[in-house]
Amino acid sequence: MAKLEALASITRLSDHVVRVLGQNPGKFTLQGTNTYIIGRQNTYTLIDTGEGKEEYIPVLASALRDIAKPSAPTDPDVSDIILSHKHGDHIGGLPSVLALLRQLWEERNISKYFPLATEATLSSTPTIPSSLQVLHTPGHTADSIAIYVPSDDALYTADTVLGQGTAVFEDLASLISSLHKMHDFAESKGQKETKLYPGHGPVVEEGRELIEMYIQHRFEREEQIVRVLGSEEGSKVDPWTTWSIVTKIYAPYPRNLWLPAAHSINLHLKKLEKDGRVKHVGGEGIDSQWVLVKI
Template sequence: MAESLVPIPDIEQLSPQVIRVLGGNPGKFTLQGTNTYIIGTGTQRILLDTGEGKPAWLTSIKKVLSEQNINIATALLSHWHHDHIDGVPDLLSHSPSTEVYKRDPKEGWKDISDGQTFSTEGATLTAFHCPGHTKDHMAFVLAEEKAMFTADNVLGQGTAVFEDLATYMDSLAAMSKHSQFTGRAYPGHGPVIEDGRGKVLEYIKHRKEREKQVLDVLAKEKEDGWTSWDIVKVIYRDYPESLWKPAEMGVLQILGKLEKEGKIVKDKERGTWALSGKAAL
């Protein structure tokens, strides 16, 4: 069953270097709302992500900047989804001198390359390209805490969605092995994760278990073959039916990955799937 959301305040000082400001956009996919982070200890700070342009977010940002007498010198955007970048116009209306960075940037923004470093008083962030959730997805490692801002590859509650499962799994593996990531994870949605690497490994284990469940279903005899919806109804039978449709998207990603690996085959005419001779259960 879906877990209840942990209450998160609109503004919270999470560490000497990190303040979280909620995006004011709670929802089914955004959980408590998009996490945006003000990073550093001096008067010139770095902002990670900008929410989706909700007035509540700008009000919170203005409150923090005023109360702490600080400015946003640099804004980093983790990926292209609107709930992370649509607050940029509001940010620039209040802080027009802020430089905005994003991998594959829009006009007027600057690019982010893998390994690029962003520094301010009290904080050094290193960009880490980890596609899967999206092609442009970037995480950032905070040297002072050996922590990682995982954006939407790893969430504080629940599991993440992804554009390409194989790429996503490769990125999770790389995140789990990052030599400078031994502390917290600051996710794009949900509460702080104290054991960041442990959570990434948990995600990897979960995805592998889901993959095995799909293979186990396909190993069972079914006269007219297995559609993706048939598989969902078996694997998610103990979950509310309202979750089945989004779950099917994940199952289709698994099927696509397994097909590329030669473990299963698809009957395109019937829209069904079956094990091939290469499947390893």
């Protein structure tokens, strides 16, 4: 992986958007989970809440105190919280964020409170601020969404498209469909380019181009798998397993990448099976066995 671009804990991206890092850098979270404060003045919308790191709360509090511009003393800082998908690094911080907001409101003698975070709260149908537009973009997870921020002509892509590297996914067919949906949506706005505000990594200025690269990357990997199964060498291996395909395709890469890659390859194979191009003939997991369907 390329060296990660350093990101500040708090970054004003525009007059309407401030990015706050979740203070949870890691192998899969890159510089950390990006959370976004949306709005020009109170009340704001917060997109995602980090994973619940104690270090995140004072950073978020500092960001809110710096930008808060209530038009009335009783205006809360944040009126809405949108959670992009079910993964813990995006929703785990919700209880501590709600506690922070209660504290900030008490400081200004505001009596209105968010309800306590419960399972029902997380699964209920959301009410989205009219200034934002939501797209259902399953693939990374079944419940993943993207959020269009008109003021910035920017699309918050959560973990479907990252600011650096490629994303993991649960369902490849759904992911590709969602990538096309986001690309077509961005194109429909008629702008030369649509920015991406990702769930991890830096802002992407040329959003449509990156989405196209994601689609092309998946198509190329799919064709690579088909070529392996249909090669002369492939005819001598009866049948190929997910693991033997991985060892062939990822031979130039470090071995510690092979096992994580096997999950992606398996999902590619399942999509190819739905498309009628390969057939599963036995085994499970990395030992799943596959043959090319002769047309």
